[in-house]
Amino acid sequence: MSVPRVAFFPDSYLEINGVAMTSKRFVKYVQNRGYPMTCIHAGEKTEESVEGSVINFCLARSALSIPMDEGLKYDPLFQRHRKTALKKLIEFKPDIIHITGLNDVSILGAFLAWQMKIPLLASWHTNLHEYAARRFAKLLWFFPKRIINPVSSFIEKKVLQGSILYYKMAKMILAPNQELLDILIQGTGREGRLMLRGVDTNFYSPDKRTVNDGIFRFGYVGRLRPEKNLRLLAKVENSLLEKGKENFKFVIVGEGSEREWLAENMKTAELTGFLEGEALAQAFANLDVFLFPSETDTFGNVVQEANASGVPAIV
Structure with a gap:
C-alpha cells in the first residue's frame, strides 16, 4: 500500500x-x-x-x-x-x-x-x-x-x-x-x-540525575495556568509542613499566570521558568516524585517523560 x-x-x-x-x-x-x-x-x-x-x-x-x-x-x-x-x-x-x-x-x-x-x-x-x-x-x-x-x-x-x-x-x-x-x-x-504516544527513552533517562544531597524533590513540569490545578501543590506543601517535614522542596518548571501566586504562597518552591534540551531532561531526572494535579489534560506527555527519567508520578 x-x-x-x-x-x-x-x-x-x-x-x-x-x-x-x-x-x-x-x-x-x-x-x-x-x-x-x-x-x-x-x-x-x-x-x-x-x-x-x-x-x-x-x-x-x-x-x-x-x-x-x-x-x-x-x-x-x-x-x-x-x-x-x-x-x-x-x-x-x-x-x-x-x-x-x-x-x-x-x-x-x-x-x-x-x-x-x-x-x-x-x-x-x-x-x-x-x-x-x-x-x-x-x-x-x-x-x-x-x-x-x-x-x-x-x-x-x-x-x-x-x-x-x-x-x-x-x-x-x-x-x-x-x-x-x-x-x-x-x-x-x-x-x-x-492517537498513541511515546517518549524518547534515550533523552529522558535516570542516568541524567546530578543531585544527591538528601533533599526530597517534588516536581511539576508544564504551563502554569489555572486549568492545571497547581494550587493543589501549595496544599500538599502546607500539609507536609504541618506534619513537621522539612527536608523537601518543590521544583516547578514552566511559565504562566499562576507563577506569581505560587511564588507568594509556597515556601519551598523553586520556580525555574521554561527549560528545554538537556536542562529539562536533567530537571526530570533530579526529581524524586512527579506531581500532575491537572484535571483537564487529555493525555499528559510529561508523565511519560517523568517515568522514562526513573521518576514515579502521582496523577
Whole structure:
C-alpha cells in the first residue's frame, strides 16, 4: 500500500506546550521514515524550509493576533494566507489534510480541505471546554460558588457542543484517550482511532540525575495556568509542613499566570521558568516524585517523560 501524502496543519508548533511537542514528534517520525508531508504552521515570519521528505511552511501571524497562552496566539486575519497555502497544496497534491484543533491554522486547513475536496483528519489535543469553564470561573472569583458553578457548567457544555460540531467536518477523528474518543465518536458520528504516544527513552533517562544531597524533590513540569490545578501543590506543601517535614522542596518548571501566586504562597518552591534540551531532561531526572494535579489534560506527555527519567508520578 502506498504511503499517503499528508498536509499537516498544527495549531501549535513553535510554541512550548504539549500540542507543539506532539506535533514536532509526529513530523520527526514522518521525516525519519521518508514519508511525504507538508507541514503548514504559524510563526513570526513567512518562510519555507525542506528537511528530507518534509516541507515546512511557516505563515506569519499579523500584529492583530490575540494572545491566548504562553506564545500561542489567534490571528483573526490568518485567512489572508488562503491563496498562498492553496498554491502550496496544489503543488504538493496531498491525499489527506490533518488538523489539530480549533484555531486559526486549523480553520485554514479545514477550509482548504473543503475547497479542494480532500479528506479531513482531525486530532483532538486540548479540552477547550474545560479550559474555558475554569478560566471563566477564575474571572468571577468574587461571586459565590452557587452562581459561578452553574454558569461555568453551562459554558463547558456549550463549548464542547461547538467543538464537536467543528469536528464533524472530519472524515476521521483521533483522540489521546478512550473516554474522549467515545465522546467524539458519539457526538460527531464519525469514525475514530486512538492517537498513541511515546517518549524518547534515550533523552529522558535516570542516568541524567546530578543531585544527591538528601533533599526530597517534588516536581511539576508544564504551563502554569489555572486549568492545571497547581494550587493543589501549595496544599500538599502546607500539609507536609504541618506534619513537621522539612527536608523537601518543590521544583516547578514552566511559565504562566499562576507563577506569581505560587511564588507568594509556597515556601519551598523553586520556580525555574521554561527549560528545554538537556536542562529539562536533567530537571526530570533530579526529581524524586512527579506531581500532575491537572484535571483537564487529555493525555499528559510529561508523565511519560517523568517515568522514562526513573521518576514515579502521582496523577
